[in-house]
Amino acid sequence: MADIVLGVGGGIAAYKIAEVLRRLTESGHSVTVVPTRSALRFVGEPTWAALSGRPVHTEVFDEVHEVPHVRIGRQADLVLVAPATADLMARAAAGLADDLLTSTLLTTRGPVVYVPAMHTEMWEHPATVANVETLRKRGALVVEPAVGRLTGADTGKGRLPEPADIHAYVTDVLSRGGAGPDLTGRHVVVSAGGTREHLDPVRFLGNRSSGRQGYALARAAAARGARVTLVAANVSLPDPAGVDLVRVGSAAQLFDAMVAAAADADAVVMAAAVADFRPVTYTDTKIKKSADGSSPVIELERTADILAHLSANRPSPAQVVVGFAAETGDATGSVLDHGRAKLAAKGCDLLVVNEVGADRGFESEDNAAVVLGADGSSVTVGTGPKSALAHVVWDLVRDRL
Numbered sequence: 001m002a003d004i005v006l007g008v009g010g011g012i013a014a015y016k017i018a019e020v021l022r023r024l025t026e027s028g029h030s031v032t033v034v035p036t037r038s039a040l041r042f043v044g045e046p047t048w049a050a051l052s053g054r055p056v057h058t059e060v061f062d063e064v065h066e067v068p069h070v071r072i073g074r075q076a077d078l079v080l081v082a083p084a085t086a087d088l089m090a091r092a093a094a095g096l097a098d099d100l101l102t103s104t105l106l107t108t109r110g111p112v113v114y115v116p117a118m119h120t121e122m123w124e125h126p127a128t129v130a131n132v133e134t135l136r137k138r139g140a141l142v143v144e145p146a147v148g149r150l151t152g153a154d155t156g157k158g159r160l161p162e163p164a165d166i167h168a169y170v171t172d173v174l175s176r177g178g179a180g181p182d183l184t185g186r187h188v189v190v191s192a193g194g195t196r197e198h199l200d201p202v203r204f205l206g207n208r209s210s211g212r213q214g215y216a217l218a219r220a221a222a223a224r225g226a227r228v229t230l231v232a233a234n235v236s237l238p239d240p241a242g243v244d245l246v247r248v249g250s251a252a253q254l255f256d257a258m259v260a261a262a263a264d265a266d267a268v269v270m271a272a273a274v275a276d277f278r279p280v281t282y283t284d285t286k287i288k289k290s291a292d293g294s295s296p297v298i299e300l301e302r303t304a305d306i307l308a309h310l311s312a313n314r315p316s317p318a319q320v321v322v323g324f325a326a327e328t329g330d331a332t333g334s335v336l337d338h339g340r341a342k343l344a345a346k347g348c349d350l351l352v353v354n355e356v357g358a359d360r361g362f363e364s365e366d367n368a369a370v371v372l373g374a375d376g377s378s379v380t381v382g383t384g385p386k387s388a389l390a391h392v393v394w395d396l397v398r399d400r401l
């Protein structure tokens with residue numbers, strides 16, 4: 001379990017951070033809360049002290065004999081700054097040390113995660129843009145704000161991600177030990193979920209993919225500093241923090257969204273389960289049972305192979321393309337034989353091969369796989385959480401970038 005410093009900035013979103021604190025302590029972490037002076041105008045010291053079970057200080061002049069800014073910063077496995085206001089990030093970017101939090105930011109050597117929340121105008125102001133860039137260049141993780149309702153009547157980019165998503169993000173960063181954000185400056189695109197091909201307004205051909213592996217990949221890439229576009233086909237999981245989410249339904253929509261997002265991507269991962277066939281005709285009204293008791297015949301046609309298309313039409317030869325394959329062994333070959341053949345047929349750089357059966361793969365939290373490389377390499381990943389497999393995939397992608 002980790003020693004976390006939770007730096008709270010002076011924004012209205014501070015009230016949501018009490019929930020983040022609660023989730024972190026319930027996961028077993030020791031959390032020292034360091035609010036700014038203005039944060040305490042939104043949520044008072046007793047709330048932070050009660051939820052963390054620790055004393056709360058704002059100034060370096062409290063308990064000076066302990067030199068708290070040095071001690072707290074050095075001990076921290078991770079510093080989480082949330083909400084990160086425009087003012088707080090400006091002070092951090094300038095290297096100011098005018099309170100306990102900014103002083104701590106200068107003494108810590110562990111990962112620092114900023115979760116900004118502010119009005120869209122402030123987020124987009126060139127001063128804030130430059131400060132965020134400075135912090136990222138120095139190795140900090142600055143989570144992209146969510147789009148949605150802001151304080152008051154306005155909506156836009158600048159919303160704090162949900163507490164559960166912030167907690168998941170921090171968990172992912174901690175799972176990497178002290179490893180720095182090695183995908184900063186990279187744009188990665190991940191597809192997730194399963195497509196639906198509609199027959200009529202109420203029926204579709206679908207599949208069992210939950211989207212968990214794709215979401216784990218998106219979350220892991222964000223925790224490593226990448227700009228992430230997540231193209232989700234019919235997924236009902238919480239939105240990962242700091243990720244651009246594009247929702248699609250059918251294989252054709254997924255194709256268009258992936259081609260558009262891949263245009264400036266450094267890496268593309270096709271984790272979605274794509275329908276291979278779709279009904280030739282879509283009926284505008286619900287298909288009724290016929291009076292003579294006969295069954296309808298539904299004619300299907302092939303959909304485009306998105307992975308093969310992306311592999312063959314890379315905007316730059318340096319782009320890394322990754323596919324997934326759910327396989328079962330059969331009389332014609334083993335799971336890995338089929339995997340090797342599929343890697344060659346798709347033309348991608350890496351293929352993550354899962355053995356699937358009735359009780360493996362789809363809805364489960366865990367996954368085991370072999371990652372095959374076009375260079376002949378193969379990496380076995382034992383049964384474990386989907387986030388662990390995700391990080392292995394990004395290690396292999398990073399090595400190829």
Ligand code: CTP
Pocket residue numbers: 251270271272273274275276303304305306307308322323324325326327
């Ligand atoms: N895929 C794709 N477009 C399709 C079908 C599959 O991009 N129309 C991608 C999947 O996202 C996955 C990989 O191809 O990354 C392999 O998917 P899989 O269903 O195992 O392969 P298929 O080509 O459908 O082969 P099979 O005949 O074994 O079903």
